[in-house]
Amino acid sequence: MTLDRLAIVGATGAVGRELLAILEQRGWRGEELRLIASARSAGRELEFRGERLRVEALRPGVFDGIDVALFAASGDVAREWAGPAGEAGAVVIDNSSAFRLDEDVPLVVPECNPDAVRERPRGIIANPNCSTIILVVALAPIVRAVGIRRVVASTYQAASGAGIAAIDELHAATAAALRGEDLPTPTALPHTLGFNLFPRIDVFRAGDYTREEDKMMFETRKILALPELAVEATCVRVPVERCHSESVTVELGAPLSAADARALLRAAPGLVVEDDPSADEYPQPITWSGSDPVAVGRIRASRVFDPGLTMWIVGDQLRKGAALNALQIADLLAAE
Secondary structure (H helix, E strand, C coil): CCCCEEEEECCCCHHHHHHHHHHHHHCCCCCEEEEEECCCCCCCEEEECCEEEECEECCCCCCCCCCEEEECCCHHHHHHHHHHHHHCCCEEEECCCCCCCCCCCCECCCCCCHHHHHCCCCCEEECCCHHHHHHHHHHHHHHHHCCEEEEEEEEEECHHHHCHHHHHHHHHHHHHHHCCCCCCCCCCCCCCCCCCCECCCCCECHHHCEHHHHHHHHHHHHHHCCCCCEEEEEEEECCCCCCEEEEEEEEECCCCCHHHHHHHHHCCCCEEECCEHHHCECCCHHHHCCCCCEEEEEEEECCCCCCEEEEEEEECCCHHHHHHHHHHHHHHHHHC
8 A cells, every 4th residue: 555645643743743753754745734633723834844734633534535544632522433434545643542452453553463463344544552552562472582480560651642731741840849949830741850760650550550550561461462361560650751761681591691582582573672781881761862762781690580681671762652652554555
């Protein structure tokens, strides 16, 4: 199929803007790029390749003639409009959680399960959760080499994962703290991020795990085709503007030394190994923000699992964790 006519739903949000930026960086030269958002944002203009593109409202007929519709909006919007987009002939790549665990919707990370895009009976492909994408890009080579039995992950998730309003709250709270003023009351987040962090992302569910932690477990199982994989996740919001980090320990199916793991990960697609503790070299959000690859470091033998490995993973959640992964899925469609 072609990628000549694209639509971005949720174009004015953080992920929508990132999609626009990556398309421009890639030099995309298709015939039409349709920017779509809620009625509240309709009429706004966004810049693309030196031109001003007007944002359209979601409405019947807005997907006519579109090849691929990139949804970067809420789950409610996806559930309401993915069907009409498909009926108009577009393949939907959805960044929300609306369809990720549906059996008849592929959940795809191109470095891990590219063949999954071929089976899409509903014309929908789901883009995984940002933390899951960053995790599985690093896990997939290890799964293929020796297998994995258990995963324990703690995430350190940036404000931008909660949208533009959360970034603004981080800036405002930090500035107020530095001035010695009372911190403003947050509305986009449950607590202030100014000189603070808190272990809650999304809502709490059964067993006092959050929905984000459940997403990491169920989505990792689906992407890696390991339905019984044990995944223990604790997801934390930290006062970083952009780029998620993860501390991950895995129990392996067979022995794999830290040195062999470094070599394995260096050869894997979408990964960069930055791992020289003697020189204080390891991935950090400040250095990997805005980058496409997922970075891995602090690779070492686990002291808990035998055989096992522990590692530190950093990835830009707006790029590889969302917009870039969606466009890589679109590349797979074009290759068909």
